[in-house]
Amino acid sequence: MKPETLAIHGTTAGNGFGATVTPIYQTVSYAFDTAAELADVFAGKTPGYIYTRIANPTSLALEKRLADLENSIGCIATSSGMAAISSTVLSLTRSGDKILAATGIFGGTVSLFENILPRFSIETVFANAANTETFISNIDDRTKLIFLETIPNPSLEIPDIKAIARAAKKFNIPLIVDNTSATPILVKPGDLGADIVIHSTSKYINGHGTAIGGAIIDTGNYNWRNGVFTDIKNTSKKAGPLAFLSHLRNLVYRDLGGCPAPMNSFIMLQGLETLPIRMKTHCANALKLANYLNDHTKVSWVNYPGLPASDSNQRVADQLNSMAGGLLTFGLGSKELSEKFIDSVKLAKNAANLGDAKTLVLHPASTIFHEFDEQKRIEMSVTDDMIRVSVGIEHFEDIKNDFQQAID
Amino acid sequence: MKLTINGEEKQFENQMTVSQLLTVEQVKMPDMVSVEYNGQILKRPDFDTTNLKDDDKIEFLYFMGGGR
Structure with a gap:
């Protein structure tokens, strides 16, 4: 099935009434007729649900559908994108290990890597992933995972995922790719060699700014039996190729408690159904807006990977199905002018989110990146005059008119 | 047709897909x-x-959770 069909007709949680949408199984626990039945489920001898912190039918339907859309072997849905990242990282690292991560990625991820993980003696090296050779030269024998974003937010400097995946494979290091900004409609990172795909489903998959969620997807590319991760290798005796997800489900994810609310999983399933058509409109509107801003005399600079002048433009063609996503950044020359623009838009909302049907604008330096000093912000590709736009799916003329009146 | 399902050998008369x-x-x-x-x-x-x-060797796997 094609993605447009899978998004609508993929797995649904069974129900006995012919309901055409997956029901919301709003329950904490699941009752069994006998003590032996529940004991068998606890022992993993028979399938069954025990407790919604571990698994839930509505969330499992979302997991299956996301795995199918990413052409992958399995998925675990989480309470947020950050829960997906923290659970994954804590599954794969321990004291003394190192992470190699791209610069210019989401501030929340950077904060986890820089402020939380060092408390457990897990170090992160940040390097520019747009330059493959420089990036992979940072790999050493302590590196336990590599972390990228398909369209890094906010740098929008697209890495060569296939080349980095080749290097990661050579060193037996799992490559984790956050595909929030691109979604499987633009790219399936597993098809390029990535091992684990992360999503903040709160963004494009939800599509309407109504619920927080995340996902961890195993593409099936990494051989968990190779012994690099001893505890996961041991799990593989029972779970086979699903060892990583089983290790998560039965230990890290279970014990950290980052499960989604069943209601939110239902909302994400609804969002998935229209994801393919929404992404096409987000991308088309973003390209038109980037071109409009590029031609505007009062605009100092525009960064959109879909513009021919962008260093990432070839990678949009090679990796992203020739669609450059719904995010762009631009500057008006000073922090004051950029703030004045944000104060002047009427249609667009000033909000710290992306992937909403509505056009959203944000001043990253004073919001998501406010906890970092100016030097660090520049390293993270965040200038003081940067305005980030998550281009919505309104009619383009209305978006353009709003930006025009706010700039002029 | 001989299949090994969850480690156990079984014989089947008809051809079938995994769904079947x-x-x-x-x-x-x-x-x-x-x-x-x-x-x-x-x-x-x-x-x-x-x-x-x-x-063919087939394993039916669930990773829905169980106790440890």
Whole structure:
């Protein structure tokens, strides 16, 4: 099935009434007729649900559908994108290990890597992933995972995922790719060699700014039996190729408690159904807006990977199905002018989110990146005059008119 | 056709797909099972199109959680 069909007709949680949408199984626990039945489920001898912190039918339907859309072997849905990242990282690292991560990625991820993980003696090296050779030269024998974003937010400097995946494979290091900004409609990172795909489903998959969620997807590319991760290798005796997800489900994810609310999983399933058509409109509107801003005399600079002048433009063609996503950044020359623009838009909302049907604008330096000093912000590709736009799916003329009146 | 299902050898008279095997074997929670086919996890959209053949090895896996 094609993605447009899978998004609508993929797995649904069974129900006995012919309901055409997956029901919301709003329950904490699941009752069994006998003590032996529940004991068998606890022992993993028979399938069954025990407790919604571990698994839930509505969330499992979302997991299956996301795995199918990413052409992958399995998925675990989480309470947020950050829960997906923290659970994954804590599954794969321990004291003394190192992470190699791209610069210019989401501030929340950077904060986890820089402020939380060092408390457990897990170090992160940040390097520019747009330059493959420089990036992979940072790999050493302590590196336990590599972390990228398909369209890094906010740098929008697209890495060569296939080349980095080749290097990661050579060193037996799992490559984790956050595909929030691109979604499987633009790219399936597993098809390029990535091992684990992360999503903040709160963004494009939800599509309407109504619920927080995340996902961890195993593409099936990494051989968990190779012994690099001893505890996961041991799990593989029972779970086979699903060892990583089983290790998560039965230990890290279970014990950290980052499960989604069943209601939110239902909302994400609804969002998935229209994801393919929404992404096409987000991308088309973003390209038109980037071109409009590029031609505007009062605009100092525009960064959109879909513009021919962008260093990432070839990678949009090679990796992203020739669609450059719904995010762009631009500057008006000073922090004051950029703030004045944000104060002047009427249609667009000033909000710290992306992937909403509505056009959203944000001043990253004073919001998501406010906890970092100016030097660090520049390293993270965040200038003081940067305005980030998550281009919505309104009619383009209305978006353009709003930006025009706010700039002029 | 001889298949090894969850480590146990079984004989089947008719050719079938993985989806049909789920029905024949009355696999619990067929929407939620993961199928390991000759050592590889089979992607769900391929259940209908994968025709089983003699000596195939099938494991039905669930990672829905259980106690430790």
